[in-house]
Amino acid sequence: MLHQTAWLATVTILGVLEQAYFALQVISVRRKCKITPPLTLGPPEFERIFRAQTNCSEYFPIFISLLWVSGIFSHQVLAAFCGLLYLYARYWYFTGYARSAQERLGPMYFSTGVLCILIVLSVVGLTTHFVSLLYF
Amino acid sequence: MLHQTAWLATVTILGVLEQAYFALQVISVRRKCKITPPLTLGPPEFERIFRAQTNCSEYFPIFISLLWVSGIFSHQVLAAFCGLLYLYARYWYFTGYARSAQERLGPMYFSTGVLCILIVLSVVGLTTHFVSLLYF
Amino acid sequence: MLHQTAWLATVTILGVLEQAYFALQVISVRRKCKITPPLTLGPPEFERIFRAQTNCSEYFPIFISLLWVSGIFSHQVLAAFCGLLYLYARYWYFTGYARSAQERLGPMYFSTGVLCILIVLSVVGLTTHFVSLLYF
Numbered sequence: 175m176l177h178q179t180a181w182l183a184t185v186t187i188l189g190v191l192e193q194a195y196f197a198l199q200v201i202s203v204r205r206k207c208k209i210t211p212p213l214t215l216g217p218p219e220f221e222r223i224f225r226a227q228t229n230c231s232e233y234f235p236i237f238i239s240l241l242w243v244s245g246i247f248s249h250q251v252l253a254a255f256c257g258l259l260y261l262y263a264r265y266w267y268f269t270g271y272a273r274s275a276q277e278r279l280g281p282m283y284f285s286t287g288v289l290c291i292l293i294v295l296s297v298v299g300l301t302t303h304f305v306s307l308l309y310f
Numbered sequence: 311m312l313h314q315t316a317w318l319a320t321v322t323i324l325g326v327l328e329q330a331y332f333a334l335q336v337i338s339v340r341r342k343c344k345i346t347p348p349l350t351l352g353p354p355e356f357e358r359i360f361r362a363q364t365n366c367s368e369y370f371p372i373f374i375s376l377l378w379v380s381g382i383f384s385h386q387v388l389a390a391f392c393g394l395l396y397l398y399a400r401y402w403y404f405t406g407y408a409r410s411a412q413e414r415l416g417p418m419y420f421s422t423g424v425l426c427i428l429i430v431l432s433v434v435g436l437t438t439h440f441v442s443l444l445y446f
Numbered sequence: 447m448l449h450q451t452a453w454l455a456t457v458t459i460l461g462v463l464e465q466a467y468f469a470l471q472v473i474s475v476r477r478k479c480k481i482t483p484p485l486t487l488g489p490p491e492f493e494r495i496f497r498a499q500t501n502c503s504e505y506f507p508i509f510i511s512l513l514w515v516s517g518i519f520s521h522q523v524l525a526a527f528c529g530l531l532y533l534y535a536r537y538w539y540f541t542g543y544a545r546s547a548q549e550r551l552g553p554m555y556f557s558t559g560v561l562c563i564l565i566v567l568s569v570v571g572l573t574t575h576f577v578s579l580l581y582f
Binding site: 175178218221222224225226232235236239240243246247271275278293296297300303304 | 311312315316319320322323325326327329346347348349350364367370371374
Binding site for chain 2: 447448451452455456458459461462463465482483484485486500503506507510
């Protein structure tokens with residue numbers, strides 16, 4: 175089991191570290207703008223960084239689910255490579271969104287594309303598995 | 311490992327596709343109501359669809375965790391069937407909530423009931439596993 | 447596979463039950479303060495409990511990912527024990543935050559510390575795995 179998942183687990187830990195970095199950026203902008211929790215409304219700069227982090231958190235379980243299903247049922251190294259691309263796109267999304275709402279769009283489309291590849295890999299892997307059950 | 315999880319993985323991918331559909335509905339109502347990110351406040355119709363999507367995202371990792379634990383420790387096909395019921399209830403919840411806050415209640419109770427069944431399946435499966443360790 | 451994950455699955459189910467408890471607390475304070483969905487703004491007491499639940503939900507998939515990677519690649523019982531500590535810290539965080547924003551800080555630092563231990567366990571486990579591939 176370890177051999178088939180070690181690269182997926184590695185990308186998962188990198189993803190967790192990225193989420194930790196985003197959370198630290200929110201703490202930092204909260205201090206800068208003096209927006210103490212539980213408040214979530216404030217100047218545009220704060221709201222952009224807060225929304226960027228919320229959006230990345232929302233997609234994190236979707237990303238992890240796709241990473242593991244595509245990695246286990248299709249191709250581990252390919253899934254892990256797509257996972258790295260996704261994490262890179264999310265870093266680019268977060269830093270872009272922190273500057274302006276417009277700059278989040280490019281990496282948002284790119285990360286959506288990577289998730290679509292992971293969905294295709296998963297569907298191909300699962301279909302192959304079920305078809306092989308019919309014939310063997 | 312593939313045989314014991316293929317149906318769980320299939321329901322997981324269907325769940326991801328449902329989340330993608332909800333995200334597209336939020337983008338669509340943002341355009342219709344002209345609420346550009348990072349704003350999250352707006353007319354009631356927008357706020358209902360936005361909250362519906364946020365609520366489904368919040369429950370997604372809980373659902374996936376229960377699906378896999380109950381499927382692996384108790385009964386894969388039963389867990390996957392409950393998973394399909396849950397995804398159906400969430401679709402019903404989302405489209406109901408989009409119309410009125412009142413219409414979210416029926417499918418909300420139904421989806422909570424399905425999650426309770428998955429919890430019971432998990433607890434029974436785990437208890438059986440630990441008891442079998444004691445006796446064999 | 448069951449032997450290597452049963453304690454991780456048990457802590458996962460306990461985590462789900464804790465999230466259910468937090469969700470019930472939000473429903474309860476919504477009724478008390480008469481804040482009907484989809485509204486998320488209200489008196490400070492409501493906003494604190496709402497943010498506490500949102501924050502715990504946001505960290506749930508991160509916690510589950512770390513729990514399983516560290517448990518599978520490093521040491522299951524140690525990871526499960528850290529998981530219990532994390533769930534205890536989150537309960538303490540939630541009830542503290544419900545009283546005042548200040549009281550969330552202690553358990554927040556404690557829970558972050560536990561997540562750091564799970565990250566270290568994961569990194570050590572994965573490194574050991576990859577190094578062992580080089581030598582054997």
